[in-house]
Amino acid sequence: MISEPSTPDSTDPFAHPAPPGSRPRLAILGAGPVGLEAALAAREGGFPHRVYEKARQPAGHVRRWGHVRLFTPWRMNVSERMRRALAEAGIPFELDPEEAPTGHDYADALLDPLWHSPLLSGALHTGTEVVGVTRAGLLKDDAIGSPDRGAGPFRILLRDGRGRERAEYAEIVLDCTGVRSRPNPLGDGGIPAPGETALESRIHREIPDFEDDAGEWSGRTILLTGGGHSAQTAARALDRIARHDPDTRVLWALRAPLSLAEDPADDPLPHRAELARAAQALARGEGALEVLEGFVVDALEPAGGRVAIRLRRRDGAEMRTVEAERILALHGGVPDDRIHRQLQFHECYATSGPMKLAAALLGSAGGDCLTQVSHGVETLLNPEPDFFVLGEKSYGRNNTFLLQVGWSQVDEIFGHLADR
Secondary structure, three states: OOOOOOOOOOOOOOOOOOOOOOOOEEEEEOHHHHHHOOOOHHHHOOOOOEEEOOOOOOOOOHHHHOEEEOOOHHOOOOOOHHHHHHHHHHOOOOOOOOOEEHHHHHHHHHHHHHHHHHHHHOOOOOOOOEEEEEOOOOOOOOOOOOOHHHHHOOOEEEEEEEOOOEEEOEEEEEEOOOOOEEEEEEHHHHOOOOOOOOOOHHEEEEOOOOOHHHHHHHEEEEEEEEEOOHHHHHHHHHHHHHHHOOOEEEEEEEEEOOOOOOOOOOOHHHHHHHHHHHHHHHHOOOEEEEEEEEEEEEEEEOOOOOEEEEEEEOOOOOOOOOOOEEEEOOOOEEOOOOOOOOOOOOOOOOOOOEEHHHHHHHHHOOOHHHOOOOHHHHHOOOOOOOOOEEEHHHHOOOOEEEEEEEHHHHHHHHHHHOOO
């Protein structure tokens, strides 16, 4: 973590508005794979740039699920720009292109070495949370539709790990913060269930490392909610624990039934196909889990050392209450709109992503992540000049984002900025 003074440093090029005619400064929010791609592109383009990462090390979100294996192999997780940078920095990288890495593998072998290489020396500021971004001297409703909106720099409020705050400035902002920092609530309809907020410390919202922490889950009653890949991964692991320890009881509450019609044999990603087969078998009752299809969480309240969870069938036909020592709520995440709340950001009301891109994704009928392509720089433009949302955050609630799309977005943005 970088120690910052309480007053602006007159020698820091990001500490003050720049004089007219200076090369535009570029702020990158988030040091994950897309933030790394953007930093390398900024270096290639000669832009003064700075990268802000809330975690104490780069790729904080990747590290949080580091024990989980990706569906995609190495060849799909290393961009051409990253390969060039590895060669330029002399970083050895000889891994099986068809092997699917874990998150820790990905960070250890690729992300961390590049972030800490001389190529990006001084650019990365870890332990630095972006609290908000605004236009210096302007409010959200000032200069609507006017070129004056882009005349001044962005003002970025930052907070370090000790709670100290400072402001920095940049003419271009790339928000690559993803969606992992704001998990969706457990309650029905996308808002917390009654009692959920008070019991937040009792709810797990990320895939645990079941291999290292099996003792924390074995022999307990567990409620698992969610039906996506994260929940399916947890269900498979919990089934193994329950088969080994019959005192373990796992209830898997699914808002909607899993699709049992799709044939995983048609999936070109073997790890995803394997997970789909396991999840389908569990949904059919071929395991140690109790599957509750069509149920949502209606309310929670403490019950001694347990939590009493009231479940309601979506059609209202049935209510039941279960008590559990562990609650594992895996419902994905949503973009953190607090960062750009004071900017003129055109947000899709349904997906929370940039409006133009959301419309393009709807027009292309979504589809599997492997079919995704970038939709061009026009879909990334906002009423706020030079503010761009890239990567997983640009897809909002749409869960079909592919890293290769993020890298294409970076290329498109820097092509757009080439004459700056």
